[in-house]
């Protein structure tokens with residue numbers, strides 16, 4: 001499939017709600033995400049705030065395939081959030097293309113580092129369901145992907161695991177922190 005990646009136009013009355021619906025669909029397998037289009041719409045509007053980056057992958061017929069957001073966090077660090085590809089369109093390279101596009105956008109703004117957090121709320125990794133304190137690093141070193149958690153997607157794109165927030169989403173439900181230098 002061919003696609004193009006462009007800025008999401010905040011005034012686009014079709015694409016903005018489509019981005020919200022895509023978020024609901026892409027995260028439907030995870031609890032405590034976006035249950036309704038209205039909730040997801042708040043996230044889309046947040047991603048469209050001034051000085052943030054919000055890019056969409058569009059099919060030739062204009063259908064929304066996926067989208068990515070990013071914002072300046074501090075110093076030379078930008079945070080990737082969120083990223084979603086429609087479930088019917090996953091596995092075709094769209095997610096990777098969106099990440100590479102965001103990296104180009106960040107580079108063009110003078111950023112050097114992209115960081116992100118990728119939660120494990122349903123036991124997709126060996127970090128879930130265990131007490132990671134007090135020695136967190138051995139748990140990270142022994143990390144295994146038991147349920148197709150997306151940290152491996154980011155690793156394939158050059159992102160390294162640079163930490164974990166134990167219990168970020170409740171006991172035993174950590175956030176995995178990943179970072180890449182843009183060179």
Ligand SMILES: CC(C)(COP(=O)(O)OP(=O)(O)OC[C@H]1O[C@@H](n2cnc3c(N)ncnc32)[C@H](O)[C@@H]1OP(=O)(O)O)[C@@H](O)C(=O)NCCC(=O)NCCS
Nearest residue numbers: 083084085090091092093094095096118148149150152153
């Ligand atoms: C994670 C997500 C963005 C990946 O997008 P995608 O378009 O399906 O991924 P791509 O086709 O670009 O995959 C690129 C590579 O990563 C791999 N990959 C993709 N998802 C993966 C996963 N969950 N676990 C392990 N590897 C994965 C692909 O197999 C591919 O590998 P290859 O280059 O060796 O062929 C998409 O599955 C998604 O939207 N998931 C639901 C929402 C989500 O989890 N967002 C990220 C939250 S941090």
